[in-house]
Amino acid sequence: MDLYGQKNKSLPQKIVIHLLEVVFLWLSWWILFGPGGEWVQQHLHIRNTAVTARRYIVFIFNVIIFMRMAYTMFFLVKRRIPWGESIDVPFAFAMYYIGFTLFALPGGYAVDIFDYLAIGLFFTGCVLNTAGETLRDVWKKQQANKGKLYTGGFFKYSRHINYFGDLLWVTAYAIISRNWYASVIPLFLFCFFAFYNAPKLEKYLRSKYCKEFDEYAKSTSMLIPFIY
Incomplete structure (x- = not known):
C-alpha cells in the first residue's frame, strides 16, 4: 500500500x-x-x-x-x-x-424484467464508484481538507463504497449473461475485496489517519452499507 x-x-x-x-x-x-x-x-x-x-x-x-x-x-x-x-x-x-x-x-x-433490473443495478454500481471517487477528489483538492480523511458523500455509508459499486455492476453483468457460471466472477470479486484488498487498504488508512480512521470505522460498514 x-x-x-x-x-x-x-x-x-x-x-x-x-x-x-x-x-x-x-x-x-x-x-x-x-x-x-x-x-x-x-x-x-x-x-x-x-x-x-x-x-x-x-x-x-x-x-x-x-x-x-x-x-x-x-x-x-x-x-x-x-x-x-x-x-x-x-x-x-x-x-x-x-x-x-x-x-x-x-x-x-429474450430480454425481460430481470435484465432491466440488471441494467439498473449496473448504473447504480457505476454511480457509486465513479461519482463517489469524483466527489472525494473534489473534496481532497480543497486546501482546508489537506491531510484529512474523507468520510462524506457515498463514503458515509461504507468505508469502501467504491468497491461495493464494483460488486454491483459486476453482478449486473452476471445477471445479463443468464449463465450460472458467470456468478463465479462477482463471488470471487467479493472475496477479493472483503478478505484481501479492503483489509490491506484499511491497514494503510489506519496508519495514516490513526484515531480519525478508528472513529470512522466504528460508525461505518467496511464494504456493504449497513451490513458488512
Whole structure:
C-alpha cells in the first residue's frame, strides 16, 4: 500500500493499459457481432445463440466500463502505477470484456424484467464508484481538507463504497449473461475485496489517519452499507 503515498502521473503506463483494453474491447465486438461468434462455437464449443438485444447490452456495458476506466485513470488516479500493473490491470478487465461476452453467448433468452433490473443495478454500481471517487477528489483538492480523511458523500455509508459499486455492476453483468457460471466472477470479486484488498487498504488508512480512521470505522460498514 506504499504506492498510495507515491504521486506520479504514470502517463506511459496508463496509455499501455488503455491500448490493451481497446484490443479486448474489439475482441468482444468480434465475438458478439462478427465472425468470432462462429469461431468460438466451432473451436470452444460455446453455443452462439444469444439474442441481438442481449449482445448489445453486454457490449454497451463493456464500452461504459472502458470509458469509466479511462476517466478514473487519467483524472482521478494520482498515485504511481508500476509497469507490472499496466499489464495486470487490462488483463483483469479482460475477464469482464471477454469473460462475460463468452458467458452471454449461449443465452438465447429474450430480454425481460430481470435484465432491466440488471441494467439498473449496473448504473447504480457505476454511480457509486465513479461519482463517489469524483466527489472525494473534489473534496481532497480543497486546501482546508489537506491531510484529512474523507468520510462524506457515498463514503458515509461504507468505508469502501467504491468497491461495493464494483460488486454491483459486476453482478449486473452476471445477471445479463443468464449463465450460472458467470456468478463465479462477482463471488470471487467479493472475496477479493472483503478478505484481501479492503483489509490491506484499511491497514494503510489506519496508519495514516490513526484515531480519525478508528472513529470512522466504528460508525461505518467496511464494504456493504449497513451490513458488512
